[in-house]
Amino acid sequence: MSARGSAHGRVNLVGEHTDYNGGLVLPTVIPQQTEMVVERRSDRLIRLRTEARGMAPVEVPLDAIAPRRDWSDHVLGVVDTLRRRGHDLGGFAAEVRSTVPLGAGLSSSAALGVATVRGLREAFALRIDDRDVALIAHESEDQFVGAHVGLMDQLVCSLGREGEALRIDLRDRSTRHIALDRIDMEIAVIDSGIRHQHATGDYQKGRDSGPSSTGRATPGSYNVRRRECEDAARALGVRTLRDVGVSTDTSALSPMLARRVRHVLSENARVDAAVDAIERSDAPTLGDVIKASHASLRDDFEVSLPVIDDIVAAAQRESDVHGARLVGGGFGGSVLVLTRRGAARAVAERIASRSGSLKVVLPAAPR
Structure with missing residues (x-):
């Protein structure tokens, strides 16, 4: 009998590069999700396959798991973490299916990690709650994969609910659900087509190559x-x-480090300003918060790129747009656009039509 585990991707409304600094974040899940289908085996082999293009099947003995520096690390790392925590696992075959775009800043790696924990939890009857699911997926990403990310992505992929934002305080890991249904707002996400290749994942496409001499992304x-x-x-x-x-x-501090500090402090404040605006149904103020976040990511944290800035500027010239910003870790990926309700798809398609490399990933195209 097959067991299944799934997890949504996420987009972060505001609170970028604050999670690993013990700060505040405000993500929400997106409709796209990752599913893992697991079947137990009678031996001690792990066989993995994915529908993702260019990612080969993997076969590994359960007792000889080690990082491979490919997509399978996000699954094998979860297995390794579970076993180190004392959970009894046997061999299994698993297939990964996902509609979360890789490398677009929408937490494809965290969704895979959370889906893996959930799939193995069901297959092997593990006693793990959803908060522990997030912690296990994060430990795998940090210790096995080698991506020293904060805990935001795993927490929202495990605890988030559609139609709500999740305010997370990473200092004490407290969470609060914020309803989004009473504010005149719709979310669009435009994939720039530029694949970030830091060690946070994209199913482990690239490794850390260090900063440029200019400090730019x-x-x-x-x-x-x-x-x-x-x-x-x-x-x-x-x-x-x-x-x-x-x-x-x-x-x-050096001027560069002072800029990094300024971004983190101001971004934490923007999270609470965003929550206040949402709860007051004040979409224009929320848009101003989003605009300020992008400016800080561009100027103080220096993780944007000229092509991303151009997409953001084009979005903010649209009359139906409240605000836009780079979303995700930076260095490529996607742009978040907040529009008036009902306008997101049309606005995003107009912006994307100006360049063949841009793709609208949210709202999803009607079938």
Whole structure:
């Protein structure tokens, strides 16, 4: 008998590069999801396959799991994490099916990790709740895959609900569901076609290659940005940048590190401003928050690219758009566009039609 586990992708309304700094985030799940179909085997082999193009099937002995630096690490890492936590697993065959675009900043890797935990939970009758599902998927990503991401993606992929945003405080891991049905807002996501290749995943397409000499976004810079935040926190004598007060003197930091700190502090404030705007059904103010987030990601955190900035600018010239910004880790990926309700698909298609490399991934095209 087959067991199944699934998880939605996500788009983050606001709160970018704050999660690994112990900060605030406000993601919501998207309709696209990843499903893992698992069948137990009588031996101790793991056989994996995926419908994703260019990703070969994998066969690995259960007792000889090690990182392979390919898509299967996101599954094998979960197996390794579960076994280290004392869960009893046997051999299995699994097939991965997904409609979450790879490399578009929509948490394809986290969705795969969460779907894997859920599929194995059902197949092997593991006693794991949905919050632990997120923690296991995150531990796999961090320790086995080597992508030192924050916990936001796994938490929302496991705990998020359609039609709601999830305010997460990564300092204490508390969550609060925020209804989105009373604000004049619809979400569009436009894939730039530029694939980020940092070690956060895209089913492990690329590795960290370090920053450019200019400090501008380059493939692999995600882990570099995280190290910069850690360096800044260490220099300021705090555990994470969440512990830095708004009046803290940052003059001893290099100008670059001071910019990183400024982004994190201001982005945390924008999360609560966004929640307040949503709860007051104030779409224009929410749009202003989104615009300010992009400016900070571009200028202070330096994770945008000129082509992304052009997409954002084109979106913000549309009369039905409240605001737009880079979404995801940066260095490519997608643009989030907040429109008036009912306008998202038309607006996104107009923007995407200006370049053959752009693709509307949300709202999904009608069938």
